[in-house]
Amino acid sequence: MRNIMLIAGQDIKGSLRSRWFIGYSLIFISLVVLIFVSGVTESRVMGFTGLTRMLLVFIQACNIIMPVFVLITTVRSITGDRESNVLEYMLSFPVSLFAYYFGKLIGRFIIIFLPLLFALILSLIIGVLKTNQVPVDLFILYIGLLAFNAFAFLGIGFFISSVIKNMEFALGISLFVWLFLIAFIDIALIGFMIKQLVPENVIYITALLNPVQVFRIGAISLFDPVLSVIGPASFFILDTAGRTGCIIYSLIYPFVIGLVFAFAGYYVFKKHDIL
Amino acid sequence: MIEVNNLCKSFKKQNILDGITLSIGDKDKIILLGQNGAGKTTLIRCILGEYFPDKGSVSVYGSIPYIKREDALHHISFVPQIPPPLNMTVNELLLYSSGLSGFCKEKVIEYCDMLDFDIKPHLTKTFYKFSGGMKQKLLIAIAFARNTDFYIFDEPTANLDTAGREKFYIMVEKLISDKSFIMISHRIDEVKNIVNRNIELDLGRIIRDEKV
Numbered sequence: 001m002r003n004i005m006l007i008a009g010q011d012i013k014g015s016l017r018s019r020w021f022i023g024y025s026l027i028f029i030s031l032v033v034l035i036f037v038s039g040v041t042e043s044r045v046m047g048f049t050g051l052t053r054m055l056l057v058f059i060q061a062c063n064i065i066m067p068v069f070v071l072i073t074t075v076r077s078i079t080g081d082r083e084s085n086v087l088e089y090m091l092s093f094p095v096s097l098f099a100y101y102f103g104k105l106i107g108r109f110i111i112i113f114l115p116l117l118f119a120l121i122l123s124l125i126i127g128v129l130k131t132n133q134v135p136v137d138l139f140i141l142y143i144g145l146l147a148f149n150a151f152a153f154l155g156i157g158f159f160i161s162s163v164i165k166n167m168e169f170a171l172g173i174s175l176f177v178w179l180f181l182i183a184f185i186d187i188a189l190i191g192f193m194i195k196q197l198v199p200e201n202v203i204y205i206t207a208l209l210n211p212v213q214v215f216r217i218g219a220i221s222l223f224d225p226v227l228s229v230i231g232p233a234s235f236f237i238l239d240t241a242g243r244t245g246c247i248i249y250s251l252i253y254p255f256v257i258g259l260v261f262a263f264a265g266y267y268v269f270k271k272h273d274i275l
Numbered sequence: 276m277i278e279v280n281n282l283c284k285s286f287k288k289q290n291i292l293d294g295i296t297l298s299i300g301d302k303d304k305i306i307l308l309g310q311n312g313a314g315k316t317t318l319i320r321c322i323l324g325e326y327f328p329d330k331g332s333v334s335v336y337g338s339i340p341y342i343k344r345e346d347a348l349h350h351i352s353f354v355p356q357i358p359p360p361l362n363m364t365v366n367e368l369l370l371y372s373s374g375l376s377g378f379c380k381e382k383v384i385e386y387c388d389m390l391d392f393d394i395k396p397h398l399t400k401t402f403y404k405f406s407g408g409m410k411q412k413l414l415i416a417i418a419f420a421r422n423t424d425f426y427i428f429d430e431p432t433a434n435l436d437t438a439g440r441e442k443f444y445i446m447v448e449k450l451i452s453d454k455s456f457i458m459i460s461h462r463i464d465e466v467k468n469i470v471n472r473n474i475e476l477d478l479g480r481i482i483r484d485e486k487v
Contacts, residue, residue, distance in 0.1 A: 002374075003374070003375065006370070006371065006374045006375070007371075010363060010367060010370075010371050013363065013364075013367055014362040014363055014367075017362065017401070018362065084359055084360050085355060085357065085359045086359040086360065086361060088320070088323075088325060088355060088359065089353070089355055089358075089359045089361070089414075090359075090361075090371075091323075091324075091325060091344075092323050092325075092348065092351070092353035092355075093348060093371070093372055093375040093376055094344070094345040094346075094347075094348040094349045094375055094376060095344070095345065095348075095375050096344060096345055097344065272327065273325065273326045273327055274324075274325045274326075275320060275325050275326065
């Protein structure tokens with residue numbers, strides 16, 4: 001455990017100095033500021049307003065931006081270390097592969113989640129100052145959603161890094177995974193699959209397997225969902241499973257995805273040549 | 276003791292190591308020779324547990340390095356040919372390496388001094404921003420500070436000037452005279468006085484193994 005913490009701490013310190021981390025943090029913080037400055041919170045379209053709308057817009061943006069950032073930075077970090085012989089040197093010390101791999105994973109998770117948490121807290125503070133609203137339940141749900149989704153994509157990123165040793169190829173695969181998942185969110189999913197006369201159960205299962213889609217359902221499920229906002233597949237799922245069921249699923253599923261991919265990546269990392 | 280038995284390793288169907296059998300005893304000081312692509316680095320990576328053999332086995336002081344990494348690597352210090360671009364300060368590198376190996380930070384400062392490199396003003400600087408020679412000296416100092424039974428030097432003087440190389444060889448004689456090492460080097464004349472065994476690889480096979 002001491003070695004895991006040592007490696008996690010090292011990864012955090014290294015990341016805090018990196019340009020990507022500064023850029024990554026700035027994007028989410030700027031997003032919060034931009035949403036306020038643009039007056040989105042005053043808009044009443046779709047029935048959401050004030051801080052609720054602010055958080056909703058922010059979380060929707062995170063739904064698209066966060067996965068690609070997590071995937072690319074993770075893959076760049078691990079396969080980059082391998083290609084530049086950093087891994088060769090770091091693993092010449094007496095450290096277990098378990099400690100190294102999961103130390104990196106924990107460090108990377110903290111560094112990815114911190115700016116999101118900071119941006120959420122910032123939005124809460126600005127929102128409270130401007131609207132006197134404190135939607136605590138929504139705030140806690142969004143922290144959970146962001147944490148578990150970040151973990152899901154971190155697990156996928158670590159898996160890709162373990163399986164693919166060439167950085168360019170690994171980056172390409174990461175982008176493909178992201179585009180694939182984005183393509184299979186509600187609108188595109190329904191549009192394509194209905195046109196192809198795919199059975200509706202397949203459509204719903206596909207929606208429930210896609211972490212990006214599950215994130216959307218979880219994010220909107222606390223409100224009375226409007227069909228045009230949430231999309232027909234999500235509307236059906238939410239209507240069938242109920243609000244509580246959807247929220248529990250949207251929190252547990254990405255966590256399970258992250259764990260499965262992280263351990264699968266570790267298995268590959270342990271059983272094959274490190275370099 | 277390090278035992279390499281019938282070690283074979285290939286990449287994309289190309290044999291890099293082809294049946295290497297080698298026994299390294301106490302106080303063996305080996306220069307590992309061979310042309311580029313002879314398999315020197317691959318052999319070292321197998322000893323460090325970073326590659327799995329296709330066939331054969333490696334044992335480092337009774338532990339198999341690709342299975343019981345920690346046990347095996349407690350016995351080995353390693354200096355790479357090209358210092359990696361570590362995104363960490365010197366302090367962080369020392370924390371990482373001493374945290375895993377249990378050596379005293381002051382020893383690294385002392386050994387850097389012996390290499391004419393005053394590390395103290397640079398402790399908060401990032402490693403990858405140093406010159407090649409400074410990086411190499413720091414990695415050498417860390418390797419010596421670990422005080423292990425066996426050392427692997429992969430062209431350790433590649434980035435050092437003449438004075439730095441001389442100091443390194445003096446340190447090898449002084450600090451690890453009772454230990455074993457493998458040194459990959461193309462500067463045979465410079466190392467002939469500090470080694471007692473020559474091993475030459477060609478196309479993944481040992482073509483010469485002689486005591487000197």
